[in-house]
Amino acid sequence: MITRRSWRALVRVAALAMAFALCFGTVPMAYAELESAASYTSETNPSVGENATWRWYWGNSWNPQLTVSSIPADSGELADTRGFVYQINQMAPGEDREPDPFPLAQIPDFGSASVSVKPGNATVNGTFDIPGVVTRQGWTAYPGHTVKGEGLYRLTLRYYNQFRIEDAADTDSLLLGIDMTRPSPAAELTSTAWQVGATPYTESRWRRISWDDRVYDTLSGLGAVKIAVGKVTDENPAVIAKNNAPDPVYEQFATSINPFISTLPQLTYFDIEDLPAGATTITVTMVDRATNESTPMYLKSYVDTDTPTLKVTKPTAGAKVGVKPTMSVVASDKAGISSVKYYVDDKLVYTATKAPYSGYPDLSSYASGGHTLKVVAADMIGTATGPWTKAHTTTATVSFTLDKSAPSMSITSKGPNPFYPRKREGYKDNYVVKFNTNEAGTAYLDIYSGGKLYRSVKKSMVSGANSISWDGKSSSGALKATGYSVKLRLVDSAGNTRTSSSFGATIRFYEVVRTSSGSARVIER
Structure with a gap:
């Protein structure tokens, strides 16, 4: 008792x-059993957040990362949750079994993990060694896949308190997918625009980019399509079109991952707005749910929304031109200029297709006098028209006078010959040609030595009397005592040219002077 x-x-x-x-x-x-109320995040295999709908636990790292936070404390007064132990098992497609229970003592602590413990909370962050799991447990290949270790794995976690008492542990599980193989590239890639004209260019800046509805990845499935317009920069990033609906192959894991997963068809097109003017490359890359990227495929878009700007620079209004005048314009267009055509009195005389769009048409068949130049600039759509496309051309006109007559030339004197340019003492030290002409323009005195141009002297001329002189020097400033061949060349404002026949000029450095007594003496000049 x-x-x-x-x-x-x-x-x-x-x-x-x-x-x-x-x-x-x-x-x-x-103490009281731990309740499973932890949250899970993974940088390599996301299952929550904005990427969850197209990633669904898949990644392409052999060491997937996981963070477990907000782990509840044991309800006992003297024990707190300190962490967990785990095991990983490869799953077969469609497998949906509950994890087998395992004792705490059987599995080591979380490898490569950092554990932060606070009263009532524990946070664990670290990575898993998938190759190590494959080495210990073996690996079964998925159909069509030979990369050892690829597949879907179930991760089972058991939490423990500071006393590591097995009865106080609770079990949780989640999935990790490993896919290291690139998906197939986009097939039957096409670009569709609202407007269809006679050229590949359209005024529409909208395109629908489409690809074939087929299996692009036989493991994790098509997760997204990356679309880039032109060169990718920080200001012009690629667009990621997410495939929130799984393809049929991916549905082999649907039961394991999400019994309520969508059965809508996978993404097969993407609409692009506000394409830039001109020819632009569109790059399409298939991305699987593990973020592996396919070989990129390319399309071209051709957009032309404006008409050319045009200004005639030569000839100017009212100008005189010769039979082969310079004709030029300033032309621009956002998409580019395809051609600039020059018409004289509505007859095509020249076509330019490359900048600076200038030319030298032959007008010898036209009569001297007034004429009209019409210039038509066309962009990449140009004169092509269609049900939704208008012509893209701009016209500018200018009047000019065709002058086919060369200026007249009458040489009234030339000399002295010989002349003495070395000392420059004011005595016969320049060779001077005097002439008359009926037009203003430019006179050239061309001096030749040994059949080659030695010096060309240039001077403006007026209608009437003119003169032009040579100081005896070469183009480089040298002086040489010898004989030269000289021609006078006159060019009027229209470019018409008249050239004289050759005449001689001689440079000497000494002069022989006869004296009154009938003798001679040599004077250095």
Whole structure:
């Protein structure tokens, strides 16, 4: 019979035994079971957030990263949740079994993890070694896949408190997909515009980019399509079109991943707005759910929304031109200029297709006098028209006078010959040609030595009397005492030219002077 005194003694003994057990860990005691209320995030294999709908746990890292946070504390007063242990098993397609229970002592702690413990909370961050799992457990190849280690894995976690008491553990599980193989490139890639004209260019800046509805990845499935318009920069990034609806192959994992997964068809097109003017490359890259990218495929878009700007620079209005005048314009268009055509009195005389769009048409068949130049600039649509496309041309006109007559030339004097240019003392030190002409323009005195041009002297001329002189020097400033061949060349404002026949000029450095006594002396000049 237990008396009140003996009962008090037993309570004291039990209290001492409990204190001893807590201090030295000799008595395994279980507190309330941990409840699974942890949150999971992964940089390599996301399952939550904006990427969850097209990633669905898949990644392309052999060491997937995982962060477990907000782990609840044990409800016991003396124990807190400190972390978890885990095991990883490869899953077959369509497999949806519950994880087998495992003892805490069987599996080591979370490898390569950092654990942050606070009262009532524990955060664990680290990576898993998939190649190590394959080495220990073996690996079964998925159909059509030979990269060892690829596939879907179930990760099972068991939390523990600071006493690592197995009865106080709760089990959680989640999936990790490993896919290291690139998807197939886009097939039957096409670009559709609202407008269809006679050229590949349209006024529409909209395009629908389409590809064939087929299997592009036989493991993780088509996750997204990356579309880039032109060169990718920070200001012009590629667009990621997410495939939120899985393809049929991916549905082999649907039961395991999400029983409510959408059965809508996969993404097969993407609409692009506001394409830039001109010829632009569109790059389409298929991306699987593990973010592996296919070989890129390319399309061209051709957009022309404006008409050319045009200004005639030569000839100017009312100008005189010769039979082969310079004709030029300033022409521009956002998409580019395809041609600039020159018409004289509505007859095509020249076509330019490359900048600076200038030319030298032959007008020898036209009569001297007034004429009209019409210039038509066409952009990349040009004169092509269609049900939704108008002609893209701009016209400019200018009047000019065709002058086919060369200026007249009458040489009235030339010399002295010889002349003495070395000392420059004002005595016969320049060779001067005097002439008359009926037009203003430019006179040239061309001096030749040994059949090659030695010097060309240039001077403006007026209608009437003119003169032009040579100081005896070459183009480089040299002086050489010898004989030269000289021609006078006159060019009027229209470019018409008249050239004289050759005449001689001689440079000497000494002059022989006869004296009154009938003798001679040599004077250095």
